[in-house]
Amino acid sequence: MKYNLLNKADRLGRKSPDCWLFLFQKIIDLERGDYALKGKIHSVETVGLVDGPGVRTVLFFQGCGLRCKYCHNPDTWDLQAGKEMDVAEIIKKLKRYQPYYGKTGGVTCSGGEPLLQVEFLIELFKECKRNNISTCLDTAGYGKGDYKELLEYTDLVIFDVKHYIPEKYRELTGGNFSVPTEFLEAVKKSGTPVWIRHVVVPNITDSEEHIRGLENYIATIPNVKKVELLPYHTLGVSKYENMGISYPLKDVPNMDKEKTKILQNMITNNIL
Numbered sequence: 001m002k003y004n005l006l007n008k009a010d011r012l013g014r015k016s017p018d019c020w021l022f023l024f025q026k027i028i029d030l031e032r033g034d035y036a037l038k039g040k041i042h043s044v045e046t047v048g049l050v051d052g053p054g055v056r057t058v059l060f061f062q063g064c065g066l067r068c069k070y071c072h073n074p075d076t077w078d079l080q081a082g083k084e085m086d087v088a089e090i091i092k093k094l095k096r097y098q099p100y101y102g103k104t105g106g107v108t109c110s111g112g113e114p115l116l117q118v119e120f121l122i123e124l125f126k127e128c129k130r131n132n133i134s135t136c137l138d139t140a141g142y143g144k145g146d147y148k149e150l151l152e153y154t155d156l157v158i159f160d161v162k163h164y165i166p167e168k169y170r171e172l173t174g175g176n177f178s179v180p181t182e183f184l185e186a187v188k189k190s191g192t193p194v195w196i197r198h199v200v201v202p203n204i205t206d207s208e209e210h211i212r213g214l215e216n217y218i219a220t221i222p223n224v225k226k227v228e229l230l231p232y233h234t235l236g237v238s239k240y241e242n243m244g245i246s247y248p249l250k251d252v253p254n255m256d257k258e259k260t261k262i263l264q265n266m267i268t269n270n271i272l
C-alpha cells in the first residue's frame with residue numbers, strides 16, 4: 001500500500017492541495033482500520049436480479065457453519081478457501097456498477113454465510129452507506145457478533161428460514177436453532193425490513209400443515225415485507241460429485257413448481 005500511496009501522491013503533485021486531501025483521507029481510512037480487515041469472498045456476481053430489489057452486485061461470502069441437506073453451494077462451506085478482499089477493493093468494484101443500481105439496487109452480501117464475518121461486514125456496509133450504496137444481507141442467521149451495529153447499516157435483510165421447529169432444524173441443517181433465533185431477535189429489535197425465504201422440499205417442507213406452521217412463525221416478525229417460497233431443485237448435485245462427497249437428498253425429486261405457487265398464494269394471502 002505504501003508504494004501505491006507514494007505513486008498516487010506523485011501523480012497528484014506532492015505539494016498540491018489534491019495530494020494533501022488524498023493523504024488526509026488515507027489517514028482517516030487507516031484510523032478506521034478499513035485496510036486491516038479482509039473478507040473471505042467466494043465469488044462476485046456483478047449484475048444480479050434475484051437477490052433483493054433492483055439490479056444488485058452480489059458478494060458470495062466464503063464459509064458456512066450449516067450443512068443444509070439441500071445446499072447447492074457446498075463449495076462455499078470452507079472458511080479457509082475463497083479469495084481475500086478488502087473493503088476498499090470491493091467499494092471500488094461496486095462504484096463501477098453503481099450507475100446500474102438506480103433507486104432500488106445496490107449490493108447484496110450472500111453466501112455461504114456472511115454472518116461468519118460480521119466485523120468485515122460492518123466495515124463494508126458502513127463504507128457502502130458513505131457511498132450511497134444500498135445494502136442487503138442475505139443470510140440464514142448462522143453467525144455471531146455485533147448484530148446491532150451491523151443492522152444499523154443494513155437496508156434489507158433476506159432471512160432464509162430453514163425450519164421453525166428446533167429438532168427439524170437440526171435434522172435438516174445440522175445446526176442449533178438458538179443461533180438464528182438470536183439473530184432474528186436482533187432483527188426484530190432493529191426494525192430493519194425483512195424478506196423471508198424458505199425452500200420447499202418434497203416430503204420435508206411441502207405440506208399444508210408445514211406451511212401453516214411457517215405462517216405462525218413469520219407472524220411473530222413484525223418487520224416482514226415479503227415472503228418467498230423457493231422450489232427445491234437438484235442443480236447443485238454435480239458439485240457434490242466433483243467434491244467427492246455424497247449428496248444427502250439423492251432420491252428427492254425437484255419440487256413441483258405449480259404446487260409451490262399454490263403454497264405461495266396461501267401464505268401471501270394470509271400474511272401480507
Ligand code: SF4
Nearest residue numbers: 064066067068071112
Ligand atoms: S446456509 Fe446456505 S450455504 Fe450454508 S449449508 Fe445452508 S444452503 Fe448451504
